[in-house]
Amino acid sequence: MAASLFLARRSLRLPFPRIVRTSKWCGVPALGVHTTAGRMNTNQQDFEKSQNDLKILKKDPGNDIKLKLYALFKQATQGSCNTPKPGMLDFVNKAKWDAWNSLGSLSKDEARKSYVELVNNLVSSEAPLKDSASLSTREQYDTLQVVSEDNITKIFLNRPEKKNAITLQMYEEIGLALDEAAKDDSVITVLTGYGDYFCSGNDLNNFTSIPPEGKEKMARDSAVILQAFVRKFIDFPKPLIAVINGPAVGISVTILGLFDLVYATDRATFHTPFSQLGQSPEGCSSYTFPRIMGLSKAVEVLLFNKLLTAHEACKLGLVTEVFTDGTFQKEVWERLRAFGELPKNSLAFSKQLIRETEKEKLHAVNVQECERLRERWLSEECMNAIIRFFQKKAKL
Structure with missing residues (x-):
């Protein structure tokens, strides 16, 4: 906006929950640890810990961050976007699909790492x-x-x-x-x-x-x-x-x-x-x-x-x-x-x-x-x- 007190900008509102409280929001199913290497096991543990940390955030991270978390979770657990694109009027699911699809061919390991870093970032900001x-x-x-x-x-x-x-x-x-x-x-x-x-x-x-x-x-x-x-x-x-x-x-x-x-x-x-x-x-x-x-x-x-x-x-x-x-x-x-x-x-x-x-x-x-x-x-x-x-x- 043009820096005046006379005018303010409306914020974009997506119909997401106000605050992250349940694993359902971020698409977190019950996850098993299917790894053979110690390093992968540690990464999976960090990934699961981050999912739990996300539930106890005190502040709403905002829609942009929620979409990024959703996309990284889907990429980390399912790989590249593999579902049909929702219709133009299905605003919520289209926004989620676009976020996931934007990650392209990012590997599951890199997505998991980025997810953990982003959650750690959010937790650190509330420290x-x-x-x-x-x-x-x-x-x-x-x-x-x-x-x-x-x-x-x-x-x-x-x-x-x-x-x-x-x-x-x-x-x-x-x-x-x-x-x-x-x-x-x-x-x-x-x-x-x-x-x-x-x-x-x-x-x-x-x-x-x-x-x-x-x-x-x-x-x-x-x-x-x-x-x-x-x-x-x-x-x-x-x-x-x-x-x-x-x-x-x-x-x-x-x-x-x-x-x-x-x-x-x-x-x-x-x-x-x-x-x-x-x-x-x-x-x-x-x-x-x-x-x-x-x-x-x-x-x-x-x-x-x-x-x-x-x-x-x-x-x-x-x-x-x-x-x-x-x-x-x-x-x-x-x-x-x-x-x-x-x-x-x-x-x-x-x-x-x-x-x-x-x-x-x-x-x-x-x-x-x-x-x-x-x-x-x-x-x-x-x-x-x-x-x-x-x-x-x-x-x-």
């Missing part, structure tokens, strides 16, 4: 929620999971069933979480998401009704909220790291230029479709993106709605490093724990030296962007673009 003497979970948030562990403050966007679309409450809670993290004893702060998306942009329910004072007040209040939100990232005093666990849209992309490091899974994408919605950039991206990726590439992304893959974003400098999805969580958190052992004050002072000279400029850009967006939200061009956008969506 911070386990009880630990060194772990502190902050319970005052409804839309976030905020955890302090290993000298790291971890802020998880926690609406996976809505692809972590940002509500007004979420904007407020992210700001409060950053304020707390700035003052606590942590060495670094990390922002990431639960589920198959990092963040799908703004939640459409933010502005389902216009206040009695009219759309002018809505636009003005939205600009104030957005400006205050972006200011938190500009002024954050510690190393701030984004862990992009899936696709990112709108404001969740534009603020990345204000982070110190950005790590991404290779299935992440980055999209800022401002122009097609009659809007303009925010999150200081009109300043940071040209500096990071060069003017012509920034224009392609911010003006002409180019969607970037993780590797493209890394090549352009928006992403620091890309990791294979199957081992993403394990590798990233191992690295971040090592960062948490570094001297706290040294990191903070070094960041200040690097960032301080640009702060005044960033604040000025933030003000200018929000004022421009306020004007855009009230324009006939923007309203027509929004109407066309949702009319097109309704036809799909």
Whole structure:
């Protein structure tokens, strides 16, 4: 979405169960161990353990991950897709068939290995929620999971069933979480998401009704909220790291230029479709993106709605490093724990030296962007673009 509070994207909903609870969902029959080699036996045991681990996940992994798990399970147990393609109107079974068929001739061993890695990835992402003497979970948030562990403050966007679309409450809670993290004893702060998306942009329910004072007040209040939100990232005093666990849209992309490091899974994408919605950039991206990726590439992304893959974003400098999805969580958190052992004050002072000279400029850009967006939200061009956008969506 075009990074405004005025607009949000609907998330795609497939009629899958909300959370993995039974082996029936992932197509897990009673499996026997038909192996002769010790190595294969160990792999089969890991495979069966992963099936059990999947049943106790606390968070819905999202439809994309569910489809991938289904496909890998079928490939691991039956081999390449060997069933007729369902009809076009059988949406659920067609989605499952497409996922399985997309694996092509992947061997059973490789499928089993990928299945185990993916489940381990999901389990690892929930590891911070386990009880630990060194772990502190902050319970005052409804839309976030905020955890302090290993000298790291971890802020998880926690609406996976809505692809972590940002509500007004979420904007407020992210700001409060950053304020707390700035003052606590942590060495670094990390922002990431639960589920198959990092963040799908703004939640459409933010502005389902216009206040009695009219759309002018809505636009003005939205600009104030957005400006205050972006200011938190500009002024954050510690190393701030984004862990992009899936696709990112709108404001969740534009603020990345204000982070110190950005790590991404290779299935992440980055999209800022401002122009097609009659809007303009925010999150200081009109300043940071040209500096990071060069003017012509920034224009392609911010003006002409180019969607970037993780590797493209890394090549352009928006992403620091890309990791294979199957081992993403394990590798990233191992690295971040090592960062948490570094001297706290040294990191903070070094960041200040690097960032301080640009702060005044960033604040000025933030003000200018929000004022421009306020004007855009009230324009006939923007309203027509929004109407066309949702009319097109309704036809799909």
